[in-house]
Amino acid sequence: MPAKVLILGIGNVLWADEGFGVRCVERLASKYAFDDNVRILDGGTQGLYLLPFLEEADTLIVFDAVDYGLEPGTMKIVENDEVPQFMGAKKMSLHQTGFQDVIATAQLMGYCPETLLLIGCQPEELEDYGGGLRDVVAAQIDPAIDIAMDYLAKWDIRANEGQSDQSLLADASILRDAYEGGRPDADDACRIGDDRFFPVGE
């Protein structure tokens, strides 16, 4: 029986580059048709709700925006045992404390997937509520997908061009184009946070 793979995008689409992981799986599902052993899921910022999906998977690929302190748009790949450590490191965005706990919980319960792969992208901007991906991060969606496809091919899992099951992705109204295209004006809707984020010269 072929290995069961869960391809998971996590992050909050409402916080600019935080949506990177979710946008990756959105794109992946519209570009490739996988067999039934591969499940593509928009995990949002959910925690324990993701456990049943982890339990049924042998291999987990996570797309996420992770703050590694690198140049914006830099990709970083982390595998297996390193994944939870990386997710537990400092300077992670809010939901990752949650996902780290999900992995720890899955390990405690004995149903963490054997193989873990984290495909992370250094975000440029997280503090733009209601905003979309910055160009430098959006430009990494396809390369990130290529990285995932290379790993999948190595594991002998292939896909044809086409579309996969979209039923576990976001509602149409917050898919990337609709979400970014429908954003209200800055005049109508304040976009800034506070001085702790914009301390210099403002």
Add this chain to the structure above:
Amino acid sequence: MVTTPNGFDLDNSGRRIVVDPVTRIEGHMRCEVNVDDEGVIRNAVSTGTMWRGLEVILKGRDPRDAWAFTERICGVCTGTHALTSVRAVEDALNISIPDNANSIRNMMQLNLEIHDHVVHFYHLHALDWVNPINALRADPKATSELQQKVSPSHPLSSPGYFRDVQNRLKKFVESGQLGLFKNGYWDNPAYLLPPEADLMATTHYLEALDLQKEIVKVHTIFGGKNPHPNWLVGGVPCPINVHSTGAVGAINMERLNLVSSIIDKCDEFNKNVYLPDVKAIGSFYKNWLYGGGLSSKACLAYGDIPENPNDFSPEQLHLPRGAIINGNLNEVHDVDPRDPEQVQEFVDHSWYDYGEPGKGLHPWDGVTEPKYELGPNAKGTKTNIKELDEAAKYSWIKAPRWRGNAMEVGPLARYIVGYAKGHEDIKNQVDGFLRDMNLPVEALFSTLGRTAARALESEYCGRLQRHFFDKLVANIKNGDESTANIEKWDPSTWPKEAKGVGMTEAPRGALGHWIKIKDGRIENYQCVVPTTWNGSPRDTAGNIGAFEASLMNTPMERPDEPVEILRTLHSFDPCLACSTHVMSPDGDELTTVKVR
């Protein structure tokens, strides 16, 4: 020292203790207290350290899509926000939903209450009462005896079972991945359980994990998927076709049978595990009756779970509606979220600006205009606050008030309102619990009471789930398979301008969304969420909010280990993600506790 209008003596002369962030909650919050020479809390300041901007990003969007955005605010009560949102739009546009949609929505909401209560108690709150490290010292045989004593009908109770769990736990702890149990104050004398009770409760922590992943399937069945189930203005998006087999999407007998078996699982867990645990753990903390705060003075519930569709009158709601003020339990006021004099938000101590001081705004007229500034007595800088000045603006949470009163919301508020109104199911449950625990009714007004109310409500919600399941099945048998009303789906059928309000009882309390629609688009959208009520800062008159009030006069065993503060704040099941927006510049998850 000052006495607040709502009756608390505040003294900020003692040592200041800062807890930032408060862990094991959704979102980021910070708390500062002053303790006197005996270590008793004499002043409390709670602040949401995130800026909230949900309302503004919805401007100009299609009102039929608002649920999908509100579902993304937070990682916990996604479905409740979505339900509140579709109710607000239906209210504005005068859309009525079919009976089946009401039953299905109620089941989803009740299921979420149970899921949230169980997960909250075992995975976020238990560690304030239960010491998993101490569980390693337990005797499995004695634990088995304890289990059989507190819950004779629970099948998982053999000494071998507890030994296995203990070994698993030992391995987990020894692997150095303390993970879930890190940052605990495991040698603090505030932990009172014997090792056997610790092992029993830690074992149920694991059982609850298995349960929770089963019971959310109700959302997958009715919402098409989980996480992020689908919702629909006008009803529910799942069609019913009882004669179909294996078809994608439609509700058939096979799926209904699965829902029924999940309802049974919820009931069994509540009866055999959750309630007995709360009683067993509670019996060791019976003398720790701190944390009541506002609960004996001012409670608010919007009510929820309407028996019939489109009828939100108070006598039709299974979860009660009402407001209690000035500690007068003999009078329960009705609550009208449309009345501009009732619900108002103030920002004198919040980082927002209304243009004039002392002004309160009804949510339909709500304004979300940020103004970040520190008071003259704050310590540190605007980018690195050492100590807040609560006499000035100090929180990203607004201060909602009901007729000028700071209110507590949540399971305890619902149960006090229900008890005061003579709600039969609630009264029976509460009286039974107090009798079993040998506690007076005043004991309800405490952190323990808040924790108990959550467990009782979980059990009650289980029974209501069954009620609505039966109702749905009976209706289908009578030939009614309708789940949505799409008469007014097309915006051309809408008035040029409309406004509405949606109300629910989220697991953590009264939740309201207020919407204004103009030319088919959202003109204004305001959410007043439970943690805005409970976590609110002071208002113009100086009333303190529910979190702040609940910490008052609590003695701390060790002021630099905030076990008692966490225990009480967690009892509200705080969720800052939706009451505010992210602030912390790094995801530093270690709580820093500073004693000044």
